[in-house]
Amino acid sequence: MSRIVFHALGRKFLQREEDMPDDDGARQVIYQTLALGHHIGVIDCLQTMLSCPEDGYAAWLETLPESEARRKLAGVLRFGEIMIDASHAAMLALALTRGRDAMDDTQRGWSDALMRALAAMDAEPALYLMVKRHED
Numbered sequence: 001m002s003r004i005v006f007h008a009l010g011r012k013f014l015q016r017e018e019d020m021p022d023d024d025g026a027r028q029v030i031y032q033t034l035a036l037g038h039h040i041g042v043i044d045c046l047q048t049m050l051s052c053p054e055d056g057y058a059a060w061l062e063t064l065p066e067s068e069a070r071r072k073l074a075g076v077l078r079f080g081e082i083m084i085d086a087s088h089a090a091m092l093a094l095a096l097t098r099g100r101d102a103m104d105d106t107q108r109g110w111s112d113a114l115m116r117a118l119a120a121m122d123a124e125p126a127l128y129l130m131v132k133r134h135e136d
Contacts, residue, residue, distance in 0.1 A: 004053075004132075004133055005133075006049050006050040008127070009129075057077070061074055064098070064099040068091055081131065083129070084129040086126075092118055093115060096114060096115060099111075117129055
């Protein structure tokens with residue numbers, strides 16, 4: 001059985017908040033460097049933040065209104081991998097909110113976890129999620 005796993009940027013070069021630059025531009029350079037490092041295989045900076053069985057994930061998507069957000073999330077079922085970044089945060093949050101009444105408790109928990117990640121992206125736009133299908 002396959003699982004859909006959300007991986008979030010999880011490590012910083014500077015581990016203490018007081019070491020993080022105050023300048024927003026410098027802060028973004030640090031996060032962009034982390035993101036680039038992942039893509040070239042230099043830095044293992046992603047951590048699992050959510051894992052769902054593929055059939056449960058597909059059922060969760062069915063609770064969302066037909067929209068670009070739903071198509072975005074369904075991309076992992078078609079392509080095996082998608083990236084979610086700050087440019088997707090608002091539309092995904094809106095779809096999750098609109099679909100909430102149709103969700104069961106497990107799906108609401110998944111939505112809550114994803115909403116927290118989307119809020120973090122809103123605060124730090126260089127953060128992103130890699131969503132991948134993993135074969136068990």
